[in-house]
Amino acid sequence: MLELKSVSKRFGGIVATDDVTLDVRRGEVHALIGPNGAGKTTLIGQISGNLGSDRGAIVFEGTDITHAAQHERVRAGLARSYQITSLFKRFTVLDNLALAVQARSGSSFSFWRPASAEALLFDEARAIAGEIGLAGRETAVAMTLAHGEQRALEVGLALATHPRLVLLDEPMAGMGPEESESMIALLGRIRARITVLLVEHDMDAVFRLADRISVLVSGRVIASGAPAAIRAHPEVRKAYLGEDANA
Amino acid sequence: MRRAAPWVVLALALAFPLAMQAEHQTYYLSFASRIFVYALAATSLNLILGYGGMISFGHAAFVGTGAYVSSILLSEGVASAWIGWPAAIAASALAALAIGAVSLRTRGAYFIMITLAFAQMMFFLVNSMKAYGGDEGLSLRERASVGLGLDLGSDVAFYYTALAALAAGLYGLHRLAHSRFGRVIQAIRENEERAEAIGFPVYRHKLACFVIAGAAGGLAGALLASHGKYVNPNVLHWTHSGTLMVMVILGGVARLWGGVIGAAALLGLEDLIANHRVEWLAAMLPNYQQHASLGVGTVLLAIVLFAPQGIAGMFARRKHA
Numbered sequence: 001m002l003e004l005k006s007v008s009k010r011f012g013g014i015v016a017t018d019d020v021t022l023d024v025r026r027g028e029v030h031a032l033i034g035p036n037g038a039g040k041t042t043l044i045g046q047i048s049g050n051l052g053s054d055r056g057a058i059v060f061e062g063t064d065i066t067h068a069a070q071h072e073r074v075r076a077g078l079a080r081s082y083q084i085t086s087l088f089k090r091f092t093v094l095d096n097l098a099l100a101v102q103a104r105s106g107s108s109f110s111f112w113r114p115a116s117a118e119a120l121l122f123d124e125a126r127a128i129a130g131e132i133g134l135a136g137r138e139t140a141v142a143m144t145l146a147h148g149e150q151r152a153l154e155v156g157l158a159l160a161t162h163p164r165l166v167l168l169d170e171p172m173a174g175m176g177p178e179e180s181e182s183m184i185a186l187l188g189r190i191r192a193r194i195t196v197l198l199v200e201h202d203m204d205a206v207f208r209l210a211d212r213i214s215v216l217v218s219g220r221v222i223a224s225g226a227p228a229a230i231r232a233h234p235e236v237r238k239a240y241l242g243e244d245a246n247a
Numbered sequence: 248m249r250r251a252a253p254w255v256v257l258a259l260a261l262a263f264p265l266a267m268q269a270e271h272q273t274y275y276l277s278f279a280s281r282i283f284v285y286a287l288a289a290t291s292l293n294l295i296l297g298y299g300g301m302i303s304f305g306h307a308a309f310v311g312t313g314a315y316v317s318s319i320l321l322s323e324g325v326a327s328a329w330i331g332w333p334a335a336i337a338a339s340a341l342a343a344l345a346i347g348a349v350s351l352r353t354r355g356a357y358f359i360m361i362t363l364a365f366a367q368m369m370f371f372l373v374n375s376m377k378a379y380g381g382d383e384g385l386s387l388r389e390r391a392s393v394g395l396g397l398d399l400g401s402d403v404a405f406y407y408t409a410l411a412a413l414a415a416g417l418y419g420l421h422r423l424a425h426s427r428f429g430r431v432i433q434a435i436r437e438n439e440e441r442a443e444a445i446g447f448p449v450y451r452h453k454l455a456c457f458v459i460a461g462a463a464g465g466l467a468g469a470l471l472a473s474h475g476k477y478v479n480p481n482v483l484h485w486t487h488s489g490t491l492m493v494m495v496i497l498g499g500v501a502r503l504w505g506g507v508i509g510a511a512a513l514l515g516l517e518d519l520i521a522n523h524r525v526e527w528l529a530a531m532l533p534n535y536q537q538h539a540s541l542g543v544g545t546v547l548l549a550i551v552l553f554a555p556q557g558i559a560g561m562f563a564r565r566k567h568a
Contacts, residue, residue, distance in 0.1 A: 050440065050443065050444065069448070070443045070444060071443055071446050071447055071448045075446055079444070079445070079446075082441075082444075086440060086444070088434050088437040088441065090437055091434070091437065095430075099430060099431070099434050099442075099445065100446070102430070103445045103446035106427075107427075108431045108447065109427075109455065110426055110427040111423050111429075112422050112426055113426055114426060115425060115429075115430050116425065157441070157445055158444075160445070161445050161446050
């Protein structure tokens with residue numbers, strides 16, 4: 001579904017991603033793990049299109065999207081969420097979601113008709129609010145939400161674009177155990193219809209959700225395979241899992 | 248109450264000329280017309296600056312383009328406003344398209360500086376147009392004519408024309424702010440990166456917004472030139488852009504009535520200081536009336552410090568409290 005072919009990105013003298021080749025298959029949850037600074041977020045940026053790539057090619061559903069603008073990739077069904085929550089903070093939950101619905105339904109070069117008259121936008125937004133566990137919170141302003149709720153809305157914004165592949169950058173960042181559980185449950189529900197590339201530090205969540213795992217260290221993929229194989233991979237144990245794997 | 252307020256204001260504005268006594272009519276109607284025209288210009292700037300979050304420091308370029316295009320047509324014998332004003336709007340929209348297409352590739356301080364630079368380029372261009380007065384400006388024999396039995400030369404007719412243009416501009420902004428497009432523009436202001444990440448072509452939306460604001464600014468410019476029967480290059484000067492920005496900030500950024508309130512407050516204050524001598528103040532500062540901008544600056548400072556949402560925001564908060 002998604003193929004990265006020798007993709008690289010440098011920032012000045014720093015190599016953030018180095019010759020990354022990766023494929024994400026339709027229907028799977030593919031986890032991308034690696035220590036801090038391994039280049040995971042840079043790679044998400046390159047795939048989603050808000051960072052350009054210096055070398056290599058990105059192919060999504062058979063189309064080369066290496067040079068496509070981010071909004072074109074979103075329209076093609078490739079959306080992302082952010083590790084650092086990025087919402088329309090002064091808008092309500094419902095308005096946040098309705099905007100994302102609007103982005104993929106019809107033209108937004110409509111200057112006269114009130115958008116609030118479009119029941120469809122808000123019906124869909126309400127349905128998504130329910131799915132991400134924010135039913136009853138629709139009229140709350142995004143910046144007033146609790147951290148866990150903001151993280152749910154963060155993922156909800158990506159889901160509202162109706163992606164076929166969603167790139168989730170540490171959806172559980174900063175969450176308590178209970179919030180993590182509901183996020184894992186949400187990802188469990190969406191995996192039936194959306195392919196997921198998941199960057200996550202919570203190893204428990206990764207091993208519960210992932211069909212396959214790729215390990216990124218210093219910008220390079222050092223291993224890629226089924227969870228059991230990754231767990232046993234000596235280089236992975238040494239470079240990343242460390243004590244976690246011995247425990 | 249809130250819904251009724253605009254209609255009350257409109258009714259008062261419609262009745263205003265009737266309430267004027269003949270002897271004061273010319274002065275006050277002309278002054279009110281000037282406020283309406285500036286209110287339209289400030290409202291058009293508020294669309295990009297307030298709603299769109301694009302801090303343009305070159306809005307005078309579009310007001311000035313409209314003023315000059317309509318004035319040049321008038322001086323060449325094209326008297327009809329139905330030609331002159333659409334031409335002014337079109338020329339300003341085109342200028343906004345060209346300037347916006349380049350400027351909107353930058354952000355933050357760079358955007359402020361590049362819009363300023365473009366406006367100054369146009370200022371010097373107009374300065375060098377010797378055929379149309381150069382730095383001395385261009386005097387018009389008469390105002391544009393609209394036909395329909397109206398003589399814009401009369402202060403009453405011009406007053407109502409300016410009022411109609413402002414009302415149309417405000418209604419247009421109101422509709423736009425709540426439309427799909429308006430919601431995207433405000434979302435881009437809130438979080439540009441995320442707007443792109445949920446699938447909006449951000450640049451195209453910003454450019455469209457910039458062009459609409461430029462076009463409306465062009466109409467204000469055409470009205471401004473007709474109002475004073477005179478135009479000079481200072482209409483494009485960066486300080487004129489600054490005046491419009493002050494109006495928006497004073498009145499209320501991203502508030503429907505912000506441009507109107509700001510224009511009325513700033514022009515009213517200037518007029519008050521210049522034409523109404525306050526004796527006790529004059530006793531302390533004999534020449535204070537020649538330094539009106541100092542007083543205006545003080546008020547602006549107070550607004551920014553104590554009412555950062557502008558005058559319109561001050562009222563909005565009190566209503567909710």
